[in-house]
Amino acid sequence: MAKKIKLKELSEAVNKCDRCHKSKCCQYVTQNIDKPTTMKDFDLLLWQISHKNIHIFKDDDGWFLLVLSQCTHLQSDGRxxxxxxxxxxxxxHSNDYCEYDVSIKDGSDLYFSGYDDLNTYCRKRFKSWDKRFQKKSWKKNAAPMV
Ligand code: SF4
Ligand code: SF4
Structure with missing residues (x-):
């Protein structure tokens, strides 16, 4: 399930949306993904995050793909x-405490902004990460060399 980022409730907020540069909550799409656990799971995420404007984060609601792409309905005046x-x-989506207050990155437990970011995490998480392609189970469906 997709979601707009809404963090812990605080307060304040009058005219906040008017002050919000480029309406931050209209600049992305999220998609919930299964919690990755295996090296193959993370290898797939590495492929996904290798594409432009794709980030990945994890927060209290789970793991998400974050597609940084402005909504086509956002007007030049921010409306x-x-x-x-x-x-x-x-x-x-409430503006009680939103992306205006804390960025998605700062509000996440884990945040990956690109291939190198995630690859570094995988190396720490899996001892044999750099040798994964040598595993028999990984070679089974490998495409022939051209
Ligand atoms: S809800 Fe928050 S992020 Fe969205 S326009 Fe208003 S202040 Fe900005
Ligand atoms: S439909 Fe409107 S409120 Fe929703 S993301 Fe697009 S511009 Fe923002």
Whole structure:
């Protein structure tokens, strides 16, 4: 399930959205992913994060792909172009304590912004990470060399 980032409740907020540069909550899409546990799981994530504008994070709600891409309905003045019929996830998003207060990165337990980031984490997490392709089970479905 996708989500808009909403962190712990605090308070304050009047006109916060008016001050929010580029409406931060309209600049991305999230998609929940299964919790990665095996080296193959992380190897797949490495492929995904190798693509432009794909980040990965983990917070209290689990693991997520983060696609950094501005919503096409965001107007140049920072307003929503389909405000009256905007999707439910946008309606439910509170500005009580949001991306304006803490970035997704700072609000996450784990945050990976690219291949090197995640690869470094995998090396620490799995002793045999750099030798994974030598494992029999990894070679089984390997494509022939060209
Ligand atoms: S809800 Fe938060 S992130 Fe979204 S526009 Fe308002 S202040 Fe910015
Ligand atoms: S539909 Fe509107 S509120 Fe929702 S992300 Fe797009 S611009 Fe923002």
């Amino acid at each position: 929503c172009g389909i405000y009256e019929v905007r999707p439910l996830i946008c309606r439910d």
